[in-house]
Amino acid sequence: MKNISQMMKQAQEMQKKMEEMQKSLENAEISGESGGGLVQVILNGKGNMVKLSIDESLSSESEFAIVEDLIIAAHNDAKVKLEEYTSEQMKKITGGVNIPSGLKPFI
Numbered sequence: 001m002k003n004i005s006q007m008m009k010q011a012q013e014m015q016k017k018m019e020e021m022q023k024s025l026e027n028a029e030i031s032g033e034s035g036g037g038l039v040q041v042i043l044n045g046k047g048n049m050v051k052l053s054i055d056e057s058l059s060s061e062s063e064f065a066i067v068e069d070l071i072i073a074a075h076n077d078a079k080v081k082l083e084e085y086t087s088e089q090m091k092k093i094t095g096g097v098n099i100p101s102g103l104k105p106f107i
Contacts, residue, residue: 017093030085032078039070043078045086 025045033040038058042051058067 021089030082032074034073035070039074041074041078
C-alpha cells in the first residue's frame, strides 16, 4: 500500500506541474518567419496568432499572392516551433516519459 500512496503523490505533483506549465504556455510567444524574414508571425502558447509583421517591400499589388503564401509559411513555421517548445516543457515535467497526445496541453 505504501507504493500506491507514493505513486498517487507523484501523480498529484505531476498534475500540479502540468497545470503550471499550461499557465506558462499561455504567456509564451513563439515566432516563425518566411521569405528570409519578410513575413513574421507570433503565436501564443495556445497556437493563436497574436502578431503579424509584413515587410514594406512586399506592399505592391503584384506581390499580394506571394505575401499570402509567406503568411501561411510563417504561421506553419511558428506552429512547428511551438510544438517543439511544448514538447521540451513536457519532457522537463515528465522526466522524458512520453505522454499520449490526448493528454498533452493545448496542441
